[in-house]
Amino acid sequence: MVKRDLVVVGGGPAGMAAVIAAHENGIRDILLIERDQYLGGLLNQCIHTGFGLDYFGELLTGPEYADRFIKKIRAIPDIEVSTRSFAVRLTGDRTLTYLKPGGIFTVRPKALIMATGCRERTREMIHIPGTRPAGIFSAGLAQRLINIEGLLPGKEAVIIGSGDIGLIMARRFILEGAKVKAIVEIQAKTRGLTRNVVQCVEDFGIPIYFNHKVLKIYGKNRVEKVTVAEVDEGMNEIAGTRTTIECDTVLVSVGLIPENELIEMAGVPIDKGMDSGIFVCGNSFKVYDYVDSVTSDSEKAGKLAAEYIKSAVS
Amino acid sequence: MTRYDVAIIGGGVVGTAIGRELSRYKLRIAILEKEVELAFGVSKSNSGIIHPGTQHSPGSLKGRLCVEGNLLTRKLARELSIDFKEVGELIVAFNEDEYKRLLKLEKDARALVVPGLRIVDRAWLKKNEPNLSNEAMAALYAPTAGIISPYRWVYDFAENAVRNGVEIHAETKVENILFKKPDFEIISSRDNFLARYVINAAGLYADEISAMAGVNNFKIRPRKGEEFLLDKKKEDLTRHLLFPLPSKTSKGILVTRTSDGNPMIGPTAEEIEDKEDLSTTEDGLKKVLEGAKRLVPSINANDIIAYFAGLRPTAGDDFIIRHEDKVPGFLNVAGIQSPGLTAAPAIALMIVEILKNNGLEMKKKLVFHKHRKKEFHLFAIVPEKAKGLIQKDASYGDIVCRCEMVSAKEVREAIARGAKTMDGIKFRTRAQAGRCHGSFCTPRLMKLLSEEARMPLAGVTKRGPGSEIVKKERARG
Amino acid sequence: MIKKMTCIECPKGCTLSVDIENCKVAKVDGAKCPKGTAYAVSEAESPVRIFTATVMADGLNLKLVPVRTDKPIPKRDIFKAAEETGRMRIKAPLEAGDTIIENFLGLGVKLVATREATRLTGR
Numbered sequence: 001m002v003k004r005d006l007v008v009v010g011g012g013p014a015g016m017a018a019v020i021a022a023h024e025n026g027i028r029d030i031l032l033i034e035r036d037q038y039l040g041g042l043l044n045q046c047i048h049t050g051f052g053l054d055y056f057g058e059l060l061t062g063p064e065y066a067d068r069f070i071k072k073i074r075a076i077p078d079i080e081v082s083t084r085s086f087a088v089r090l091t092g093d094r095t096l097t098y099l100k101p102g103g104i105f106t107v108r109p110k111a112l113i114m115a116t117g118c119r120e121r122t123r124e125m126i127h128i129p130g131t132r133p134a135g136i137f138s139a140g141l142a143q144r145l146i147n148i149e150g151l152l153p154g155k156e157a158v159i160i161g162s163g164d165i166g167l168i169m170a171r172r173f174i175l176e177g178a179k180v181k182a183i184v185e186i187q188a189k190t191r192g193l194t195r196n197v198v199q200c201v202e203d204f205g206i207p208i209y210f211n212h213k214v215l216k217i218y219g220k221n222r223v224e225k226v227t228v229a230e231v232d233e234g235m236n237e238i239a240g241t242r243t244t245i246e247c248d249t250v251l252v253s254v255g256l257i258p259e260n261e262l263i264e265m266a267g268v269p270i271d272k273g274m275d276s277g278i279f280v281c282g283n284s285f286k287v288y289d290y291v292d293s294v295t296s297d298s299e300k301a302g303k304l305a306a307e308y309i310k311s312a313v314s
Numbered sequence: 315m316t317r318y319d320v321a322i323i324g325g326g327v328v329g330t331a332i333g334r335e336l337s338r339y340k341l342r343i344a345i346l347e348k349e350v351e352l353a354f355g356v357s358k359s360n361s362g363i364i365h366p367g368t369q370h371s372p373g374s375l376k377g378r379l380c381v382e383g384n385l386l387t388r389k390l391a392r393e394l395s396i397d398f399k400e401v402g403e404l405i406v407a408f409n410e411d412e413y414k415r416l417l418k419l420e421k422d423a424r425a426l427v428v429p430g431l432r433i434v435d436r437a438w439l440k441k442n443e444p445n446l447s448n449e450a451m452a453a454l455y456a457p458t459a460g461i462i463s464p465y466r467w468v469y470d471f472a473e474n475a476v477r478n479g480v481e482i483h484a485e486t487k488v489e490n491i492l493f494k495k496p497d498f499e500i501i502s503s504r505d506n507f508l509a510r511y512v513i514n515a516a517g518l519y520a521d522e523i524s525a526m527a528g529v530n531n532f533k534i535r536p537r538k539g540e541e542f543l544l545d546k547k548k549e550d551l552t553r554h555l556l557f558p559l560p561s562k563t564s565k566g567i568l569v570t571r572t573s574d575g576n577p578m579i580g581p582t583a584e585e586i587e588d589k590e591d592l593s594t595t596e597d598g599l600k601k602v603l604e605g606a607k608r609l610v611p612s613i614n615a616n617d618i619i620a621y622f623a624g625l626r627p628t629a630g631d632d633f634i635i636r637h638e639d640k641v642p643g644f645l646n647v648a649g650i651q652s653p654g655l656t657a658a659p660a661i662a663l664m665i666v667e668i669l670k671n672n673g674l675e676m677k678k679k680l681v682f683h684k685h686r687k688k689e690f691h692l693f694a695i696v697p698e699k700a701k702g703l704i705q706k707d708a709s710y711g712d713i714v715c716r717c718e719m720v721s722a723k724e725v726r727e728a729i730a731r732g733a734k735t736m737d738g739i740k741f742r743t744r745a746q747a748g749r750c751h752g753s754f755c756t757p758r759l760m761k762l763l764s765e766e767a768r769m770p771l772a773g774v775t776k777r778g779p780g781s782e783i784v785k786k787e788r789a790r791g
Numbered sequence: 792m793i794k795k796m797t798c799i800e801c802p803k804g805c806t807l808s809v810d811i812e813n814c815k816v817a818k819v820d821g822a823k824c825p826k827g828t829a830y831a832v833s834e835a836e837s838p839v840r841i842f843t844a845t846v847m848a849d850g851l852n853l854k855l856v857p858v859r860t861d862k863p864i865p866k867r868d869i870f871k872a873a874e875e876t877g878r879m880r881i882k883a884p885l886e887a888g889d890t891i892i893e894n895f896l897g898l899g900v901k902l903v904a905t906r907e908a909t910r911l912t913g914r
Contacts, residue, residue, distance in 0.1 A: 035713070035716070084712065086711075086713040086716070086719075088693070088713070088719060097697075099692075099704065099711040099712075099713055099721075100711050100712075101708040101709060101711045101712040101722075102704060102705070102708035102711055103704060103705070103711055104697070104700060104701050104704050104711060119749075119750050119753060119754070120750070120753055122619075122749075122750065122751045122753065123751075124618060124619055124620050124621060124751060125616075125618070125619070127596075127599055127615070127618065127621075129593065129594045129595050129596050129598070129599065130593050130594065131592055131593045131594075132592070132622060133776070133781060134775065134776035134777075134781040134782060134783050137753075138750075138751070138753040140753060141752070141753045141754075141756055141757075144757055145756075145757060145784060148757070149757050149760075149771075150787060150788035151757075151760075151771060151772070151784040151786070151787050151788075152784055152785050152786045152787075152788070153783075153784050153785065154784075154785050155785050178785075215596075216593070216595075216596075218593070220590060220592075220780075221776070221777065221778070221779075221780035221781035222780060222781055222782070248785070261547075264547070
């Protein structure tokens with residue numbers, strides 16, 4: 001068992017801001033654990049602009065926003081970064097077990113910051129019936145396939161939900177030479193930012209259907225079509241409004257949920273943990289609209305964790 | 315054209331269990347499967363319950379083979395290194411009328427010699443199944459009910475059968491069966507085969523295969539069942555498998571769990587025409603939730619992380635397992651719906667007898683490898699052993715699927731063992747089977763499959779040709 | 792003619808009423824800051840967008856390098872820009888912010904990398 005002052009789980013915007021803030025507040029023995037090969041988290045696949053206006057006063061892309069923090073961390077030798085490291089177990093006394101290729105490690109820091117981000121709600125979570133062919137993707141997975149892997153998920157897409165990632169992926173699909181047949185939103189208005197509706201949807205004349213839901217997904221091996229209908233206030237289908245849209249791809253963009261399985265495993269509250277010494281920040285604390293807010297929240301967590309460590313020492 | 319002693323049509327649990335049993339003997343055996351991988355037909359949507367035999371009439375094949383199969387499964391699970399968990403089942407009565415039916419079930423089950431049966435009362439239920447509805451007044455407790463992974467069961471049978479010399483031909487759809495004395499000639503979408511004996515274990519298509527051989531004495535009617543899986547976090551929802559009193563066509567909506575720990579609710583039972591209709595429905599979910607909540611009121615639809623539909627291949631009330639005397643050498647194993655998974659090992663033994671009685675000379679091999687090496691899931695073993703494994707092979711520490719914590723090593727092993735598709739990887743390792751549904755691990759799995767099975771990324775499929783995950787890859791260089 | 796539009800300069804998304812006469816903006820209402828007014832004029836008279844995409848890399852640690860234009864380009868040129876980045880290849884390592892093309896499509900904007908890409912090592 002290794003002892004540390006501070007361990008931060010997650011090398012996305014939250015974790016990066018937290019380690020820097022903790023360092024600025026006097027903590028010197030810091031380990032940052034990141035599952036991926038690189039720091040930056042989901043920002044690396046968000047190649048569009050829209051980040052940093054609040055925090056840097058500049059309009060940045062995701063990778064640029066991440067790069068500023070990555071460079072800062074590289075310049076601080078006190079912060080040890082362990083990539084390809086996967087946290088698997090956490091107990092209430094801050095004992096954390098993580099794996100990396102070739103090893104399994106246990107560490108018990110004086111304070112722990114969980115910056116594990118969020119995941120997308122799935123088609124299954126909103127119970128859309130039908131078959132289970134290839135061609136159904138969460139919008140974020142489609143984003144990764146296109147922007148990181150160079151793979152085009154489909155040629156004719158229907159997007160379920162109007163979350164920001166879905167809107168942004170509508171534009172990406174079109175610029176990659178694919179079609180977006182429709183965006184289907186069950187609510188009366190978009191869940192995404194207006195600016196994304198304007199520059200990702202309206203710019204390209206993509207039809208967006210509010211108060212509509214996808215009733216069923218069809219297709220044996222690959223998605224073939226979906227049925228769509230208008231809904232009333234109770235989200236029930238309005239008779240006579242059913243239509244069919246042929247497509248080979250369904251993107252699901254129906255919201256994000258904090259990824260908190262490790263904290264649940266530890267049985268500690270999801271907060272800035274002045275009792276447990278386990279601090280939760282960024283999108284794993286709550287899903288923020290802007291990365292700038294994730295950064296601010298995580299800086300706060302870094303500072304609080306530093307105070308916690310110092311008060312425990314004295 | 316290769317000549318076999320026995321050709322088995324269908325690579326589901328029945329076909330592979332028979333193949334494995336026959337591999338003890340000096341026979342040349344082939345299993346022909348139309349899909350790209352084994353277990354991709356009826357078996358993949360099985361609920362994984364090893365039934366005790368409580369719901370069948372004493373004279374039925376189903377009843378006898380179920381009780382026998384339950385016993386055999388334990389022994390085979392040890393030999394083939396698959397997890398079998400004996401969890402017990404409760405058939406729950408909610409009122410006096412149901413209680414009377416419960417006593418009748420108990421009587422039938424006793425006639426079939428189902429072990430350990432007893433009627434338990436409200437107080438027992440309260441103590442031993444705390445989340446069960448307060449309305450439950452009594453239950454028939456059958457301790458020998460268990461759970462197993464249905465597809466891994468198929469893969470383990472198949473792997474061991476192959477080790478003992480059985481040949482498996484996937485993507486081989488049988489198109490016609492001719493009789494060319496003394497052999498059958500099987501015409502398929504790929505190769506043609508000569509076989510002295512043909513065993514038809516073709517699931518939903520058993521009637522069509524049988525007709526090819528000239529036997530038109532039954533019809534397979536698909537009966538659809540929709541199942542809904544809950545998050546593993548709810549693993550402790552119930553301790554036993556919970557059943558309502560059965561109806562005429564089905565065992566009703568159950569609250570069970572998979573051998574991997576996900577609670578499962580369902581299935582529906584709907585007679586349909588289309589043998590390929592695997593769609594779930596809004597109505598199905600409604601019915602399942604209603605039925606499941608009757609047993610366990612605290613079940614929450616928000617905990618659903620996955621759902622699927624399967625088709626039971628029904629052919630009347632009982633299994634059809636027989637030598638068709640009209641076409642000597644042709645055996646039908648048809649209508650193997652529930653409790654087919656449980657009965658499969660017993661069916662295999664029954665087939666051995668039928669073959670013997672119909673002139674096949676069966677000599678045991680000198681060496682039969684009855685054991686299969688176990689693969690490890692890092693989180694199912696003690697930490698010290700896990701440490702050793704990671705030190706020995708670094709890729710055990712390379713986690714690919716975050717929800718189910720599956721390592722790159724396990725994925726590579728699955729591919730080496732025969733996974734050719736994303737579903738094949740999922741069934742063997744559970745990667746993509748968790749709450750995020752592959753949102754995070756899909757790209758990595760595609761790369762592993764592409765590297766290990768030497769296929770282009772754009773050629774990676776979900777479940778065979780036509781189900782490619784992506785449409786194209788940007789040209790490199 | 793009064794045209795309604797939503798400002799995309801910042802996440803607030805102000806609703807603007809833009810009075811357009813003879814293809815020129817006469818008056819802008821609803822903007823909470825000067826950026827909004829400027830946006831309305833630009834959007835009505837000659838709409839522009841920051842262009843972002845990826846470029847295939849060769850021999851680098853990334854398969855794709857994300858790129859952007861340093862300044863907005865005319866909206867009508869976006870598809871041309873996408874075609875161009877689809878054809879390009881990057882072989883030399885670069886830093887986030889490095890210029891890849893000085894005068895992208897002759898539009899007077901730079902195409903810059905937005906993420907570091909290093910030479911592929913090992914294997």
